Amino acid sequence: MSKLVDLITNTWTLAVLCVVLALAAGFVETGTVQMWSFVAINILLAQSINLLTGITGQISLGHAGFFAIGAYASALLMKGAGLPLPVSVVVAAAISAGAGYLLSIPAGRVREFYLAMMSLAFGLIVYELAREWRGLTGGVMGVRGVPSAQIGTLSLFGWVLDSAWYFRILLLSLIGTMIAFRNFVKSHYGRAFYAVHVSEIAAGTLGVSQAATKRAAYALSGGIAGLAGGFYAHLVGYLTPESFGLMRSVEILVMSIVGGLGSLTGQVLGAIVFTYLPQRLQAFSDYQFMAYGLILIFVFTLLPNGLAGLLKTRTRYSKFDQLGGIGNASPAVALTQRHSDKAASHGPLIRVEQVTMEFSGLRALSGVSLDLQPSCITALVGPNGSGKSTLVNVISGLYKPTSGRILFKGKDIGGQPSHRIAAAGITRTFQDPRNVPSFTVRENILMGANRLYVHGPLAAALNTPHAKAEEREMLGRVEALMATAGLTHHAEDIIGDLPYGIQRLAEVARALASDPELLLLDEPAAGLSEHEAERLVQLIRMAADHGVAVLVIDHHMDFLARLVNDVVVFEAGEVIYRGDMDGMRSNQAVIEAYLGKEEVSHA
């Protein structure tokens, strides 16, 4: 089965298929070519909602709104202003992208079912506008007489386009869009979208701004749907609001979910199935909405990963395959060697000064001061609720400290947003691993390197030599990290299927892939086997050897004993001890903090 899929999705097979279709368009009936055009438009729509809902995780129940904006814009621009086809569809796509950008401002602030409700409302607003703004849209009567290939009124620079040529132009645009889209999705941008999907908090700690990422996703998704709308307008020749109601939005959603959210191949399959099914199956057409309803109810139960999951094809979110591997990687490229010449350094890497953190009157940290030096591994221990994780959250920008300063390389970073702090070189992990479960180990670790990329979205979409070189360099880092972590043989495994310990190791490797200067680890050894803990120790030591300052929260004292240079003990939001492990074990205050006061005095 998978061999068959490989054969079909092979670049050459697809290229031959496209050429055959383009040629055949001139010899088959007009109705057939029309159908092919509809398939192409539906593929664009499915990819568009896939980007927003499948990849970025922002559910859209009003996608027909973007489709409508594109269709009306292109129709009116050509009919009213006489713009030629390429200009009118591109401008229509741009207008629709603008609508997406605007929608992202309110939509970016809500999530879950609030977002679902808002997107539903967006679709209905556009639909109502199309019905009521008679001066522009012609109201319920719609826009008639749009130049169209079907009735031979569409011309391009004086050359009348028939259905076959229109299909060829559409096919070419589709191929171009798909290739650029695929390159884009497989770049660090695609991974950033997915990071926002899985955990907005974790995305921030990768240096990804969730607000900016969502705006980009909405604009891009709106643009692709608008492009589909523009081509639709000149395919059918007339527009009425009824083509853009709730049912169209549902249809787009059904295509994408049945195809398989997150999979590029799946979208093509979904679009083909739901273009032909109503045509071929009269019964399906009669009961179309009942069928769509049933599909939506049961699809996640029966076909959780869609047709793509059924065929066991998955979209890869790195260019590893495209680049044909990464060549030779030596461990030296894993991390930048930072000189930790302590004599020459100007004070500590990070200095926490009198930081206090209060939550509605409850004091989690009270006047904590702490210095961390490059190349030094420090343990942070203390009983439950003593404020250890709170300190890490304050440093990494998830909480804004109530008072006090945090100086990173002499600059106060207290209260800055987490993606800014991550971009400055402070990387953290969480108590529960925040990997993307459907990514491979390699893709997950590569996500960590996001902050290091310099190439822009256009370079990513066009796969410029610079973009390729950068991706290859980052993949080299990942390879070296996997070797140290002992994950090389898991590189191509889906991380969600792996044992917990491997997932945790991968998360620490991901944190190191960002080439940090300060690494904050929140209980990295929890749930690790002896062997895995040993790998973890090696990873952390390697970081320290390269000049990274490391702060480790953990409860496993035996694990910490093999790892750290010094220990900080917290009790009730205050530092009660700082020194080495042996000193801690015999320290009265520490023993009291753990075991209680009286027992010690009696003993």
Added chain:
Amino acid sequence: MDFLIQMIASGLSVGAVYALVGLGLNLTFWTTRVLNFGQGSVLMAGAMITAVLVARGCNVFLAVALSLVVSALILWVIEFVGVRPMLRIRGSMGWVVSTLGAGIFLQGSASWLFGTQAVAFPDVLFKSSDTIELLGAYISVQYIAVFVISVVIVGLMELFLRRSTWGYGVRAVAHDRELAALMGIPVRRVVVGSFLVSGLLAGAAGVLVAQVSGTVDPNFGLHLLILSFVATVVGGMGSAVGSLVGGLTLGVIEKLVGGYVSPAAAEMVAFVLLVAVLTIRPQGLFGKADTVKV
């Protein structure tokens, strides 16, 4: 002046129904953290079944009773096939899609069974021509009846939730499922019960709103769902009184805009309010802000 009073009266009457729908949405939201996107179609089903049964010569009260039972059963099925299996999926995507699907299915079924045309809704409460004079304006008695019945049902539900043992049970499940189970509360039964009652409320609301609008068609639920959601969010999702205030306010604004500007503008009011409210308070007005869980 007369016109203004008539608009306010009809606004209060539909607004009370929004509150009723909102209460149904709330009830299942409390027990499962699921918002039923198919609730609008359940309203439609309740009204449609009543209308069709009466048209075929069925007794009005029997027809209403039957449609309430069917509405409750629909929600029970939705819980069974569309909600419970989806709670395993992280986030809300699963149940948003499945409950929306249930709504679409109901809508499609109604179109198939009864056609897509609007069906005239019979006079269940009084006659549409009955009016009484209030401050010089003639107000339909039906409006008043719909308002009174909705407010009474909301009040009774509030009383049930605040004063009865099972009400305590529902609120305990809403607050902390695990704690509720440890207190000996049969959580499953409370959840199923909340869906059944939510269905009853939706069926009743469907009948009441159809009484005001005079007709029912397969598409009539979706706008009501969004309007009721807005009413609930504006009023605060935690309390029945809140959704009553939210519903009445929204109903009056909607009718005033409809009367003085245009009916199309009235349709937009809800959407604009929805976007505005959610933008100003992203977590909605559902009470407290979500604390960031790290």
Added chain:
Amino acid sequence: MLEVRDLNVAYGAVEAIRGLSLVAHPGHITALIGANGAGKSSLMRAISGITRPRAGQILLDGRDITRLEPHQRARLGLAHAMEGRRILHQHTVEENLITAWHFRKAAGSYHAARDAVYAHFPILGERSHAKAGTLSGGQQQMLILSMATLHKPRFVMLDEPSLGLAPIIVSQIFEFIKGYCGEGERVVLVSEQMASLALKVADFGYVLKHGKVVFEGDREHLCAGGLADLSGAYLGGTGAH
């Protein structure tokens, strides 16, 4: 008698309890001692049915309850006060007690039980119409204890009852627990991070580490030879198992 046999609990791929067995006898307070993440809460959650164990058995007086729903176990007289002061914050003190009473089978009247609570903790009576969320930490813990023991269950589990409370309140709470256990043939299981606190009231203790029992014994045994071992269980180094 509360008995746990070869219990295994896992969350996804993380094993929280690995083949743990223990026995808690009537008339005695049994302590579960261990650091963060040792598995104390997971064990209690499995016993009360909130978490489904992967393997093993849980018996109350010889009756296997492993397959029962949590509310069924509650009705058999098993009470569990979870960590983190779980109460109905939006409900008043009185409503919390009513809810805790009505869904469990108990002899006697609610009013008598409630009055007994208010007699024992007068502050709860004074604040009976206050929202439970507005109570102080100590008052909340009193309410939690009262809710757990309202219908006089035979089996009571208390997860970290002393956490974050002032010493005076802690001793008050432990007095209450001692008294409750002594009233009848009751099985009380208390988890504590603070070993010394636990050993002030407990007759018997189990020390947990990584989801296993590493050390067990009665109070004398734990107090005498065990301090070094306990310290090891927390801080590593000498005496660690």
